[in-house]
Amino acid sequence: xxxxxxxxxxxxxxxxxxxxxxxxxxxxxxxxxxxxxxxxxxxxxxxxxxxxxxxxxxxxxxxxxxxxxxxxxxxxxxxxxxxxxxxxxxxxxxxxxxxxxxxxxxxxxxxxxxxxxxxxxxxxxxxxxxxxxxxxxxxxxxxxxxxxxxxxxxxxxxxxxxxxxxxxxxxxxxxxxxxxxxxxxxxxxxxxxxxxxxxxxxxxxxxxxxxxxxxxxxxxxxxxxxxxxxxxxxxxxxxxxxxxxxxxxxxxxxxx
Amino acid sequence: xxxxxxxxxxxxxxxxxxxxxxxxxxxxxxxxxxxxxxxxxxxxxxxxxxxxxxxxxxxxxxxxxxxxxxxxxxxxxxxxxxxxxxxxxxxxxxxxxxxxxxxxxxxxxxxxxxxxxxxxxxxxxxxxxxxxxxxxxxxxxxxxxxxxxxxxxxxxxxxxxxxxxxxxxxxxxxxxxxxxxxxxxxxxxxxxxxxxxxxxxxxxxxxxxxxxxxxxxxxxxxxxxxxxxxxxxxxxxxxxxxxxxxxxxxxxxxxxxxxxxxxxxxxxxxxxxxxxxxxxxxxxxxxxxxxxxxxxxxxxxxxxxxxxxxxxxxxxxxxxxxxxxxxxxxxx
Numbered sequence: 001x002x003x004x005x006x007x008x009x010x011x012x013x014x015x016x017x018x019x020x021x022x023x024x025x026x027x028x029x030x031x032x033x034x035x036x037x038x039x040x041x042x043x044x045x046x047x048x049x050x051x052x053x054x055x056x057x058x059x060x061x062x063x064x065x066x067x068x069x070x071x072x073x074x075x076x077x078x079x080x081x082x083x084x085x086x087x088x089x090x091x092x093x094x095x096x097x098x099x100x101x102x103x104x105x106x107x108x109x110x111x112x113x114x115x116x117x118x119x120x121x122x123x124x125x126x127x128x129x130x131x132x133x134x135x136x137x138x139x140x141x142x143x144x145x146x147x148x149x150x151x152x153x154x155x156x157x158x159x160x161x162x163x164x165x166x167x168x169x170x171x172x173x174x175x176x177x178x179x180x181x182x183x184x185x186x187x188x189x190x191x192x193x194x195x196x197x198x199x200x201x202x203x204x205x206x207x208x209x210x211x212x213x214x215x216x217x218x219x220x221x222x223x224x225x226x227x228x229x230x231x232x233x234x235x236x237x238x239x240x241x242x243x244x245x246x247x248x249x250x251x252x253x254x255x256x
Numbered sequence: 257x258x259x260x261x262x263x264x265x266x267x268x269x270x271x272x273x274x275x276x277x278x279x280x281x282x283x284x285x286x287x288x289x290x291x292x293x294x295x296x297x298x299x300x301x302x303x304x305x306x307x308x309x310x311x312x313x314x315x316x317x318x319x320x321x322x323x324x325x326x327x328x329x330x331x332x333x334x335x336x337x338x339x340x341x342x343x344x345x346x347x348x349x350x351x352x353x354x355x356x357x358x359x360x361x362x363x364x365x366x367x368x369x370x371x372x373x374x375x376x377x378x379x380x381x382x383x384x385x386x387x388x389x390x391x392x393x394x395x396x397x398x399x400x401x402x403x404x405x406x407x408x409x410x411x412x413x414x415x416x417x418x419x420x421x422x423x424x425x426x427x428x429x430x431x432x433x434x435x436x437x438x439x440x441x442x443x444x445x446x447x448x449x450x451x452x453x454x455x456x457x458x459x460x461x462x463x464x465x466x467x468x469x470x471x472x473x474x475x476x477x478x479x480x481x482x483x484x485x486x487x488x489x490x491x492x493x494x495x496x497x498x499x500x501x502x503x504x505x506x507x508x509x510x511x512x513x514x515x516x517x518x519x520x521x522x523x524x525x526x527x528x529x530x531x532x533x534x535x536x537x538x539x540x541x542x543x544x545x546x547x548x549x550x551x552x553x554x555x556x557x558x559x560x561x562x563x564x565x566x567x568x569x570x571x572x573x574x575x576x577x578x579x580x581x582x583x584x585x586x587x588x
Contacts, residue, residue, distance in 0.1 A: 056474060063393070090476035100467035103490050113475035116485070162471070169476060 007075060009034040009173065009203045010055065015069035017050050017059065024050040026227045028069070032220075037195060037204045039214035039235065042224035042250070048207045049097075051224070052175050055205065056092040057085050073173070090117065093171035097178040099158035101150035101165070106142050109150045109161055113169035128168055136164035137194050156187025163194065167202075174198065176206040180213065192217050211251055215239050223247045306563065312556035315548075325550035326356045331557075347521035347532070349541065349551045356554050358561075360521040364438070364531040368513055369506045371442025371527060372449055376506075377499055379446070380453035384495075387454075388461035389483040400458065407451035415515030418444030423516065430528065436518035438531040444512045453502040460494020461487055493577040500573040504566045510535040534558045 008031035017025040025047040032038050040048040050059065057078065059065040071078050078088050090113075101109050110129045119125060129146075133139040138160045142153070150161055159179060166174060176195075180188040195217045198204060208214050214221055215235060222232040223242075231238065231247045242248045249255055275283075315322040316331075334343035335357065345359035387399050422444055423435045464487045472482040488495070518530025519540065538555050545552045 058470065058474060061470070061473070086476050086478055089474055094474040096467060096470065096474075098467060100465070100471045102468060102471065102486055112472070112485070113477075116472075116475065116477040116481045165471075165475065 008032055009036075009074065010205075011070075011072040011075070013070040013072070015051070015054070015071065016067070017047070017054055018066045019050075019062070020064045024227055025054075028229050030222065030229060030232060032203060032205065034203055035199060035201070036220060037199050037206065037218045039218035039221045040205065040207045040224060041209075041211065041214050041221060042230075043255070044209075046224040047227040048224045049177055052177055052205060052207050053094075055173070055175055056089050056094055058094065060085070090169050091171055092173045092175060093166035093169065094175045095159070095162050095166050095177065095179045097181055099155060099162050099182070101153070101158050101161050103149065103151060105147050106150050106153070106161065107146040110165050110168050113165060117169060132164040132168040133161075135167050135198075136160045137190060137197075138164055154187075156183050156190060159183060159187065159191065160194065163191070167198075171202065173203045173205065176204065178207050178209060181209060188213070211239070211253075223250060225250070309556050309559045309563070313553055313560050315553045316550075316557055319553075322550045322553050325354055326554050330356060331358045331554070345523050347537070349545075349554070354551060356550065358558070360523050361532060361534045361537050361558065362561075363523060364517065364521065365507055365533040365535070367438040367527060367531055368442045368445060368517060368533055369503065371439060372445035372506045373499070373503060375443060375446035376449045376453060376502060380450045380498070380502070381457050381495060383450075384454050384457035384461055384498075385483055385488065388458055389487060390479065400455075403451050403454050405451075406447065407455070409448075411448055411509060411511040412515070414444050414448055415512040418512060418516035432528045434518055434520075434528065434530045436516055436530055437528045438517060439527045441513045441517035441531070441533075442527070444516050445506055445509055448509060448512060449502040449505050452505050453498045456498035456501055457491070457495045460491040460498065463494065464490045493580055496573055496577060500569055503569060507565060508535055508562060510539045514539055534562055 010030075010032040012028050012030040015025060015028040016023065028051065040052065042048050050065075053059045054067060055071060055078075059067065067079070073088070073091065077083070078092075102112065104112070107129055110132050111125050114125060114128055119128070130139060130143075133142060138157060141157060142161075145152075150158065153161060159182075163174075163179070180191045183191065192213060195204060195206070199219075206214075206217065218235045220232060221235040221238040223230045223238065223244075223246075225246060231242060231244045233243070238247060239251055242251065316326055316328070317323065334345060335355065336343050337346055337355065345357035346355040347357055347360045348355040383399075383403060387396050387403075391399060418440055419436070423440045426432060426437075426440050426443075427435050468486050468490055469482055472486045473479070477485070513533045514536040517532060517536060519532045519536060520530035521532040521537070522529060524531070538558055541551070542555055545555060
């Protein structure tokens with residue numbers, strides 16, 4: 001188990017999230033260290049995506065969602081009054097389950113976050129776009145067709161483009177909601193390989209339904225069940241020697 | 257449980273007597289033919305209208321008698337109107353020498369339509385953007401039906417409103433000499449086309465996938481940046497279609513311009529001079545024209561032109577949309 005950092009990058013205290021009368025996340029306490037990959041696993045509807053989306057306040061877009069408790073980023077409550085949600089989302093980027101490039105050119109997709117952040121210098125933009133695409137291991141495949149539509153890329157390329165787009169604004173934390181669930185094994189392998197490299201610079205929280213994927217890419221694994229965090233620990237330990245019977249049943253495929 | 261197993265479980269006596277495969281095949285065929293016929297009857301009706309209108313305009317080109325009064329040159333080129341005066345354009349269809357220039361009418365339609373579009377499109381698109389992107393759900397539920405209700409105001413009522421209220425207001429505040437003019441008619445027409453443009457544009461904006469909005473917001477864009485830079489461009493083909501629909505409505509709209517434009521067929525670039533549109537000319541003169549004469553043919557020819565303008569614009573918009581969609585990767 002990795003040593004916990006002096007101060008966790010993200011700290012979740014007594015977090016509960018409700019949709020109307022339904023409770024999606026119950027009394028969650030969790031700390032995520034800097035430059036760590038945390039995998040969230042658990043059966044469908046267990047609240048892991050809801051939890052993920054509260055880390056950059058995306059749940060605010062759902063009118064019925066309500067939230068208690070605290071989420072601290074570098075010790076600061078992200079839901080506190082005076083915290084700019086736009087600024088927060090620049091620091092905490094997100095990659096979605098279904099790749100969702102804009103119907104714009106490949107270049108403009110990656111440049112979008114930079115443009116809305118106020119960067120308009122052409123040379124600087126080109127530089128940052130190239131760096132992000134390199135970083136997402138997509139540059140060699142698209143460098144000659146940056147002006148083409150992003151929708152002309154294959155599914156795996158689109159998802160890596162979305163990762164490049166998220167990385168372009170240089171976030172500190174990257175949230176990934178089942179980023180490889182709609183991809184073929186080859187593209188999945190590329191994305192997983194990518195995550196290994198991203199770990200050096202970013203804190204990553206990834207939701208996945210794929211046990212092997214969680215085992216391959218993450219340092220820590222958290223098991224959710226019915227909106228509750230059942231167990232969290234080093235990935236190796238969760239998969240080989242879990243402390244809770246239900247975790248063992250899930251990771252060995254007895255239910256899911 | 258699939259439906260076939262339900263049928264299997266029925267006692268044989270409860271099933272319908274099976275028709276022979278040939279009878280069944282014939283029945284299928286007959287239904288398909290009937291549906292196809294209904295679908296094509298709409299196109300046939302349109303085609304017949306075009307043929308009928310076009311046929312009445314044909315003498316302009318083929319009847320020497322008619323062409324003498326109204327050749328294409330006389331319709332579109334400047335004519336010597338009076339001895340010793342410079343050549344000009346004039347619409348004065350009844351007289352010793354009928355003057356049948358299209359130019360004043362084309363200009364009139366253009367002026368009124370441009371005023372209407374310039375006023376209505378920004379208002380309608382902005383309203384659609386607000387309704388689709390920013391309005392709370394409660395407000396949206398009120399806004400959309402209310403704006404769409406505007407479309408159900410009869411145009412004669414709008415014309416009356418323009419004639420009585422709008423014209424007086426414009427005259428009072430701008431100090432105009434002609435009470436009824438292109439500006440007043442255009443403004444009244446804008447009221448008529450706002451709901452048309454709004455409805456179609458709002459649908460196009462609402463149809464933009466939520467995933468685009470989420471991606472944009474997650475990248476640190478504000479709601480306004482998301483609406484302006486992602487949602488509106490993604491909905492551009494639909495918004496353009498809305499504008500074309502609005503234009504079609506505007507150029508063909510008759511009652512409002514008949515009542516509010518002043519109906520003076522003069523060539524003037526000023527928006528505050530009285531003007532006369534193509535559609536209003538057909539409506540005003542068709543009732544008392546000499547059957548089969550040059551004037552009669554010209555009125556039908558105006559109809560052909562209106563149809564052609566709308567058609568060309570639709571084709572242009574369609575090709576623009578097709579190119580835009582291809583550029584964006586052919587999702588639709």
